[in-house]
Amino acid sequence: MTASTDHAMAEKAPASGDSPALLSVKGLKKYFPVRKGLFSRVVGHVKAVDDVSFHVLEGETLGLVGESGCGKTTAGRSALRLIKPTAGEVLFDGVDVRKAGVKELRQLRQHMQIIFQDPYASLNPRMSVAEIVGEGLKVHGLVSSRVELEAKVGQFLERVRLDPSFVNRYPHEFSGGQRQRIGIARALSLSPRFIVCDEAVSALDVSIQAQVINLLMDLRDEMGLSYLFIAHDLSVVRHIADRVAVMYLGKIVETAKTGSLFRSPKHPYTQALLSAVPRADPTRRSERVVLQGDVPSPLNPPSGCAFHTRCPAVMDRCKSESPPLRDAGDGHTYSCHLDD
Numbered sequence: 001m002t003a004s005t006d007h008a009m010a011e012k013a014p015a016s017g018d019s020p021a022l023l024s025v026k027g028l029k030k031y032f033p034v035r036k037g038l039f040s041r042v043v044g045h046v047k048a049v050d051d052v053s054f055h056v057l058e059g060e061t062l063g064l065v066g067e068s069g070c071g072k073t074t075a076g077r078s079a080l081r082l083i084k085p086t087a088g089e090v091l092f093d094g095v096d097v098r099k100a101g102v103k104e105l106r107q108l109r110q111h112m113q114i115i116f117q118d119p120y121a122s123l124n125p126r127m128s129v130a131e132i133v134g135e136g137l138k139v140h141g142l143v144s145s146r147v148e149l150e151a152k153v154g155q156f157l158e159r160v161r162l163d164p165s166f167v168n169r170y171p172h173e174f175s176g177g178q179r180q181r182i183g184i185a186r187a188l189s190l191s192p193r194f195i196v197c198d199e200a201v202s203a204l205d206v207s208i209q210a211q212v213i214n215l216l217m218d219l220r221d222e223m224g225l226s227y228l229f230i231a232h233d234l235s236v237v238r239h240i241a242d243r244v245a246v247m248y249l250g251k252i253v254e255t256a257k258t259g260s261l262f263r264s265p266k267h268p269y270t271q272a273l274l275s276a277v278p279r280a281d282p283t284r285r286s287e288r289v290v291l292q293g294d295v296p297s298p299l300n301p302p303s304g305c306a307f308h309t310r311c312p313a314v315m316d317r318c319k320s321e322s323p324p325l326r327d328a329g330d331g332h333t334y335s336c337h338l339d340d
Ligand code: SF4
Pocket: 267, 268, 269, 305, 306, 307, 308, 309, 311, 312, 313, 314, 315, 318, 323, 335, 336, 337, 338
C-alpha cells in the first residue's frame, strides 16, 4: 500500500489499454464567497468543492455519491461549466472546458448534457413536449421546419420508450416517471457523448427508479454514452456505475470499481454509508454504523481529516493531520490515517 500527499495529482490516469478519459477533472475547486455588512465585504468562502480529481472513460459510468451538501452537484455542474470553477482543470476530449470561448463552449454543450433531479420543476409547464425536447435542435439550427422538429422529437420519445404522439402534449399531462423520460429525451436531442445525471432518479418512487435506471443503462449501451451519475444513495448507483467516487465535505474520500467498493470499503465514511444499504444476502449483513451529528459547515470545515468530528475510528492525529491518499490497488484509492 502506498501513500501520496497530493490529492489532486493522485487520481490515476487511465492505464494503457483502457479507453482514453473522455472527461478528466484535476484539482477542481469551487468556492462561494460569503458577504456581510453594508458594503457586502467578503468575510469567508464556502468551499463547496475543494481539490477534487476524477475521470470518466468513454462508455463508462462514474457514480458520485455523498450526503446532501457534500458538493457533488456543484462538482458536476462545474465540470460542465454551468457554474464557473474557482480553480482546477477540466478537459473534455482534450478540450479545456474552463478556457473555452463562447463558440467552443457552444460546441462542447452539444456533447455534454445534464438530466436534473426534479422532473416537475425542470420542465417549463407552458412549453409543449416538442418545444421542450426540440429546443436544442432549434438553437443549433438542426431542424428547418416544425414538421421536421416534431418528427425528430418523436424519434427521441421512442428512444425513451414514450409514445411519439405525445409531442403536442404539456408537462402536466404526464406522471413523474414520464416527465423524467421527457427530460432524458431533451438531454439526448443533440446526440451527446456525456451526460451528468444529477440525482436523476431521487425524486421518483422506488419501482419507477428501477425503470429509469434500466432505461439509462440501455441508452448508454445503444448510444455509447458516458455518465457522471450523482446520487446521495449508494444503492442507487450500485447497478449502473462501473466505478464510484465518494464525497464528503467538498472532497473525494474514496474511489473504486463498484464491486471493490461494495465488497471492501476502506474509508470509515464509505463503510457507514454502505452499512445503511440493504443486502439481499442475509449472511453478509454488516452492523449498521449510525453517524453522529450533521455534516459540518463547508464555511468552516474541521481541521485535519474533515470527517474526524463524526468518525467512529477517529484518532488524535486525525484532528490535526490531513490524511494522505492511499492506493489499495486496481484503481481503489482512499484518504485515511488508518493502516499507517
Ligand atoms: Fe477517521 Fe481518522 Fe480516517 Fe479520518 S483519517 S476517516 S478521522 S480514521
